[in-house]
Amino acid sequence: MSVAKAHRPPDPSPVPSEAARLAEALIFCAPAPITEADLAARLGAGTDVPAVLAEIARAYAPRGITLARSAGGYAFRTAPDLAPALRGGAPEPRRLSRAALETLAIVAYHQPVTRAEIEEIRGVTTSKGSLDLLLETGWVRLRGRRRTPGRPVTYGTTPAFLDHFDLDAVSDLPGLDELKGLGLIEGRLPAGFRVPQPSDGAEADEDPSDDPPGPGGGVPD
Structure with a gap:
C-alpha cells in the first residue's frame, strides 16, 4: 500500500543578513534618499554595499514597497503597479502657476x-x-x-x-x-x-x- 506524500510547505524567505537589516533600517529612517557612500560609512569597512542593496531589492521585489534609486541614492517607494489603487488617498498638493x-x-x-x-x-x-x-x-x-x-x-x-x-x-x-x-x-x-x-x-x-x-x-x- 502506497503512502501519500505529505504536503510540503513553501520554503520560508531567507533570513536577511545583519548588514541588510541595518541598511534596511537606515533607508527606512532616512529623511531623503540615502547614498551608497552614506551606507558604507554606517555598515562598516569591507561591506559589499551593492550586494546588500541587491539583497534588499530582491526581498522587496514582490511586495507593495520596493527599493528604488532616486536623487542619486536609495529609498523605499510604493510598487509602480499599485499606483492606480492609491490615487485619491493623499491630500491635493499645492498647484504651481x-x-x-x-x-x-x-x-x-x-x-x-x-x-x-x-x-x-x-x-x-x-x-x-x-x-x-x-x-x-x-x-x-x-x-x-x-x-x-x-x-x-x-x-x-x-x-x-x-x-x-x-x-x-x-x-x-x-x-x-x-x-x-x-x-x-x-x-x-x-x-x-x-x-x-x-x-x-x-x-x-x-x-x-x-x-x-x-x-x-x-x-x-
Whole structure:
C-alpha cells in the first residue's frame, strides 16, 4: 500500500543578513534618499554595499514597497503597479502657476541659468514671486554666481526636485522623443530645435554660491 506524500510547505524567505537589516533600517529612517557612500560609512569597512542593496531589492521585489534609486541614492517607494489603487488617498498638493511651472522647466533644462536668461527664454519678465515659490518648495536652489559684470545669481534644481519627480539625476529628464511621446511637444518644430542637456556640475564661469540653500532664502535683488 502506497503512502501519500505529505504536503510540503513553501520554503520560508531567507533570513536577511545583519548588514541588510541595518541598511534596511537606515533607508527606512532616512529623511531623503540615502547614498551608497552614506551606507558604507554606517555598515562598516569591507561591506559589499551593492550586494546588500541587491539583497534588499530582491526581498522587496514582490511586495507593495520596493527599493528604488532616486536623487542619486536609495529609498523605499510604493510598487509602480499599485499606483492606480492609491490615487485619491493623499491630500491635493499645492498647484504651481503656469509661470512657476515654466520657470521650473527652464531651470531644470538650462541650469545653471540666471534670471535674465530665464526671462529671455520665456519672452516675458519673471516675477520674483515665481522664483521665491520654487525656492520655498525646495525644488530650486541658488547654485552660484557668474563671473560676469554684476555677478548674477545662477539657479539649479535640488535633490528634493529629483526625489519628487522620481529622477536619479538631471540627465534622466525626458528628452525630445519622450516629450513628444507624452504629448508635451506637438506640431512641426523649427529646424535645429533641440532639448538642452542639463548639468548639475559647476560651469567654468560660475563660482559656488555662499548664499544659504533651501526654503526661505529668497531671490536676491
